[in-house]
Amino acid sequence: MIYRPEEISETIRMVEAEHLDIRTVTMGICMLGCPGKDPETVYKYIYNMVTSNAGRLVDCAAEVENMYGIPIVNKRVSVTPMALVLEGAPRESFLAAAQALERAAVECRIDYIAGFSALVQKGATSGSAMLMRSLPEVLAATTRVCCSVNLASSRTGINLEATAIMGEVMSETAHRTKHGAGCARLVVFANAPEDNPFIAGAMHGVGEPDVVINVGVSGPGVVLAAIERQKRLESSLMDCQTLSEIIKRTAFKITRAGELIGREVVARLGPPVRFGVLDLSLAPTPAEGDSVAAIIEAMGIERVGAHGTTAALYLLTEAVKKGGVMASSSVGGLSGAFIPISEDAGMVDATRLGIMTLDKLEAMTAICSVGMDMVALPGDTPPSTIAAIIADELAIGVINHKTTACRLIPIPGAKPGDTVDLGGLLGELIVMDTKKCDVSTFIARGGRIPAPMNSLRN
């Protein structure tokens, strides 16, 4: 036989029992050619660009799914940061752009479309400021548009003025949408990547070609199963190198499958669509066993969030990257492990038990790919405290030359420990406790926290 039966059955097992899937195939579309700034022109241009490029995305992805038997869970679209497209445009054009994105997403059968974004790491242009201020309204008026703002970078430091504004924007958005769910589509970044395929923080950077396909591979379930299987085979305790080796091998296979599928989708869509990057992030879902927390627990940490979690996460994230980089020359995006609180069953449990706290989560974000993802806060959290949580997270990203992000959801009326179910992929939120101290004076200082020493690399 050309393939050993074990190889065939391993592939089948990965797909059928261990949730091996391609988490997302995201099409990035350049919008810089918008011919005008008035609402009507903006609306038409954006709608046409999305529908003409992404109209066949869902069908092409379905054909490829059928061919290889590996599900492509999400088909999504990201666009050029809208603040760049709409610089100099009136406020109505921003709302028109959001509506155009929303309608185009419906038309293309896409659940989320991202790129209603601004890059303000050093300072905000008038267009970027207008975009930030329009976010609560945009998020309330749409259900599929995802927004992001890059507030800091390792080159520029932290734009604290914009951070303060985003604290207010998040608070306002929470009050304008049910359960604050609008905040699940709003991310703030330090060092935002320009080719990240994962919603809600996706955007199509200015250094990208016209249309690209970026693929987010996933598979925490597959990694977990591989570890569990090896544990049954070994009589003695596995050492960390062995553990790392198993994760690397699994990541290699997942990545190869992802690249094959991404390139196949590109081939079917035809020019001018190009293959962009593979994002190696392990992204959990609320499904049983499809959990990053469960991998950490399988390594011997009783509950995620306990002491030792950060080290275990480091082992995991590094091994995933090493296996993935070996498998593909097109690795990019965020590439790490996602630890969204609500989307990971193990994280939800640990939060409920009070083992996973905001502070531990913050420490973990120094290692994993994103940051404070899907964190529910009490409804009465002041905007300055939200901004301060963001600023802490940005600081970790800036000083470590890595991407960090915050997707915070202040839930109106909720108290620490409350449970709110946002449903679907977003999962169940447990409201976390914040420190009740006043930090408003620090946040009100505004300006920019200067770039770190290690930004001076030339």
Added chain:
Amino acid sequence: MGKRIVTEKDVEGLASRGVIEVDSGMIVTPLAREFAMRQGIRLVYAEGSVPSAESVPGDPGSGSRGPNDDRLRKVIAEEVVRALGSSSDAGRRFIPSYSPLAEDDAAQKIAAHRAGEPNRAIVVATGRNQPGVAAALTSAISDCGTDIQDISQTIVSNFFSMIFVVNLDTLKGGMNFKEFKASVEQAGRGVGAEIMVMHEAILKAMHRI
């Protein structure tokens, strides 16, 4: 017509002249070229001669792969001048180094790459053993016009597992992978077998480097 191989020795012999003329009937070995360079001997290539010995195996007849570098450069330069000259804003025109639409031929590249690769499917059937299971599946596969290239079968007590490697090149006219998959799956359901059909490429990607 045989060619004369110019070796290091020959170059040594001709060294006194300082210049060696290479014509189309001569092949200069790499070692000879290196020696000439070290000794400061100039190799002058006549028109149509072979500047490199590497082209010999592929093209033994004509002895030529095209004009030598200098001539090629000259021709290109003339063409560029002509192209620029014919346009009204010559000299100021921006010539893009590539066009994203023309250059990105990923689809064709992939198709061409595929052309040499086997187009096969893996069919895995599992279920409770009963008379006629193998017959039902193999006839469903052959009804699609496809050819079974390999079979592996295991039976444990009452259960069987069968793996078929099926060549899709001969798939019946008008039938695509999706229809093939559907028809085999349907045949499996008829005999209570669980069927999984996947293209070979995924196995190759995951298990072969």
